[in-house]
Amino acid sequence: MIVCSCNVLSDGAIRACLDRGPACPRTPAQVHACLGCSPKCGRCARTIRAIMNAALGEPVHSCGTGCASACSLVKVAPTEEIAA
Template identity: 55%
Template sequence: MIVCSCNVLSDQDVRSAVKAERTCSIRQVYGCLGCSAQCGRCARTIRRIIDEALGSARPASSNPDSSAVDLLEY
């Protein structure tokens, strides 16, 4: 499934980057995949995939756009 339309990244691309590099941030995933953040709409989905891949159920943030902040600061 495509999770980032801007960079045409699939959920498998994200999982592979997390597994290979043990990345834990959206910024690191993009760096690992050789691209950069664009619009930020994929931030929550990428964050969820990272959490699932690392097996760390991060508590939900009170700010639903907090993941997007990490992505947009790239």
């Protein structure tokens, strides 16, 4: 399925660049950069974030667990780090 129509990015391509390592993209814009493009209209950002959350687990908020999902302090951590 095409997730980003501006750059013709599929959900499979997005999942493929999420490697759980230290170079793993942490934001939708970093996913675009990983795939050799940049965000244009931004309409795909929420869907890319949802794919990231499904693949990597829910993000860990550096401000605590009670903040909204739109918190600017969100960081994506590997599952092993979340479990620790």
